[in-house]
Amino acid sequence: MREDQPNFSMQHSSLKHCLRNNSEITFEEDVSIHRSSSVVGKIIMGAFSYIGEESILGRCVIGRFCSIAPKVVIGLGVHPTSNVSTHPFFFASKNGFSIPDGIGKPRDLKDPKYLGPIIGHDVWIGTNVVINKGVRIGHGAIIAAGAVVTKDVAPYSIVGGCPARHIRYRFDSETVARLLESQWWNSSIESFVGLSADSPIDFCQELTSAFRPATYRTFNLADKGTQQVEKPINWQRIYQP
Numbered sequence: 001m002r003e004d005q006p007n008f009s010m011q012h013s014s015l016k017h018c019l020r021n022n023s024e025i026t027f028e029e030d031v032s033i034h035r036s037s038s039v040v041g042k043i044i045m046g047a048f049s050y051i052g053e054e055s056i057l058g059r060c061v062i063g064r065f066c067s068i069a070p071k072v073v074i075g076l077g078v079h080p081t082s083n084v085s086t087h088p089f090f091f092a093s094k095n096g097f098s099i100p101d102g103i104g105k106p107r108d109l110k111d112p113k114y115l116g117p118i119i120g121h122d123v124w125i126g127t128n129v130v131i132n133k134g135v136r137i138g139h140g141a142i143i144a145a146g147a148v149v150t151k152d153v154a155p156y157s158i159v160g161g162c163p164a165r166h167i168r169y170r171f172d173s174e175t176v177a178r179l180l181e182s183q184w185w186n187s188s189i190e191s192f193v194g195l196s197a198d199s200p201i202d203f204c205q206e207l208t209s210a211f212r213p214a215t216y217r218t219f220n221l222a223d224k225g226t227q228q229v230e231k232p233i234n235w236q237r238i239y240q241p
Contacts, residue, residue, distance in 0.1 A: 014032075014033070014035055015027070015031075015033055015221050016221060016226075017035045018033050018034075018035065018037050018038055018039045019039055019221070019222070019223060020038050020039060020040045021040050022222075022223065023039045023040050023041055023042060023043070023222075024039075024042050024043075024220060024221060024222035024223075025039055025042075025043050025044075025045060025220070025221045025222075026042075026043070026044045026045070026218065026219070026220045026221075026229065026233065027044070027045040027046075027218070027219055027221070028045070028046050028047040028064070028216035028217070028218050028219075028232075028233060029047060029216050029217050029218075029219070030047065030048060031045050031046070031047065031048070031049050031050065032049075032050035032051070033045075033050070033051045033055075034051060034052055034053045034054075034055070034070070036053045036054050037051055037052070037053065037054060037055040037056065037057070038055075038056050038057070039057050040056060040057065040058050040076070041057065041058040041059035041060070041075065041116065042059050042116075043057055043059065043060050043061070043062065043116075044060075044061045044062065044233060044238070045062045046062060046063045046064030046065070046066070046121065046185075046233065046235070047064045047065075047214070047216045048064060048065050048189075049062050049063065049064060049065060049066035049067075049068070050066075050067065050068065051068040051072070052068060052069045052070035052071070052072070052127075053070040053071070054070055054071045055068060055070060055071060055072040055073065055074070056072075056073045056074070056076065057074045057075065058074060058075035058076045058077070058116065058133070059075050059115075059116035060074045060075040060116040060117045060118070060119065060131075061116065061117070061118045061119060061238055062074075062119045062123075063119055063120045063121035063122070063123065063139070063185070063235070063239075064121045064122070064185045064235075065121055065122045065185055066119060066121070066122065066123045066124070066125070067123075067124045067125070068125045069125060069126050069127040069128075069129070069145070070127050071127055071128045072125050072126075072127070072128070072129045072130075072131070073129070073130045073131070074117055074119075074130075074131045075116045075117045075131065075132075075133050076133075077133075078107075078113060078114055078132070078133050078134075079091070080107060083104070089103050089104055090103065090104040090105075091104050091105065091106060091107050092104040092105060092106040092107075093106075112134045113133060113134040114133055114134065115133060115134050116133060117131050117132070117133060117134070117135045117136070117137065117149075118135075118136045118137070118238065118239070119131075119137045120136075120137055120138050120139035120140070120141065120155065120239065121139045121140070121185040121235075122139055122140045122185060123137055123138075123139070123140065123141050123142070123143070124141075124142045124143070125143045126142075126143055126144050126145030126146070126147070127145045127146070128145055128146045129143050129144075129145065129146065129147050129148075129149065130147075130148045130149065131143070131149045132148070132149060132150050135149050135150070135151065135152060135153070136152045136153070137149070137152070137153040138152075138153055138154050138155030138156065138157065139155045139156070139179075139180060139185075140155050140156040140170060140176070140179060140180075141153045141154070141155060141156060141157050141158070141159070142157075142158040142159070142170065143159055143160070143164065144158065144159065144160030144161075144164075144167070145160075146160075146162070147159060147160045147161055147162065147164040148161075148162040148163050148164060149163070149164045150163040150164065151163070151164075153166075154166070154169075155176060155180060156169050156170045156171060156176045156179065157169055157170075158170060171200060174201075175200050175201055178200070178201060178204045179200055179204060181204075182203075182204040182207055182208075184203070184204070184207055185214075186213060186214055186235075187207060187210075187211045187212060187213065187214055188212045188213065188214045188215070189214070190212065191207065191210045191211055191212045192207075192210075195207060195210065215232075216232070218231070218232050218233055
């Protein structure tokens with residue numbers, strides 16, 4: 001444990017309370033998930049992201065600097081609607097029930113509609129949002145409270161409603177392009193000291209000389225405990241189109 005992080009083992013303990021059903025979390029230091037939230041799949045979570053109370057997370061990727069409010073549901077199961085029934089029996093999932101073998105046909109879990117959502121860096125997700133499987137949310141996006149996200153969200157787009165629809169962009173196209181080009185989330189937090197956070201264009205300009213690559217320890221947490229991972233999370237591969 002690092003001398004400058006005396007409570008890091010406490011963070012691991014808090015995260016473990018969120019694990020359900022053989023789930024696991026691969027995460028960069030530091031992250032925060034409220035103890036009342038549940039992780040029910042394998043998730044990847046980037047540095048300085050946090051998740052509020054009573055959220056439920058299935059398999060998903062969450063980038064760095066994401067702000068996720070209470071009671072958010074991400075990437076839970078999808079039931080086929082073309083079967084005779086939508087019950088798990090009929091896609092060959094016993095789901096804890098005592099039933100005979102040979103009922104139903106398994107889903108093709110490689111189908112994009114069954115893949116875990118991929119959430120970019122610097123995404124703000126409001127209270128009571130539902131994010132469906134197969135969705136990609138671009139860097140810098142905002143999801144308004146109560147939205148149900150059923151399709152991809154563009155970088156720096158603000159969306160809301162049920163289903164979620166584009167409302168506006170956070171910035172003009174030039175500013176969005178500069179922010180994406182800067183990849184500021186890959187710079188160390190020490191690089192941000194004294195920069196003009198209230199002016200995105202000035203921030204990007206100042207960061208060109210202040211940029212220092214971020215290095216974060218990466219861990220994997222599962223029922224068996226916590227292990228440090230030697231290979232860092234490959235964000236570039238994850239966010240490939």
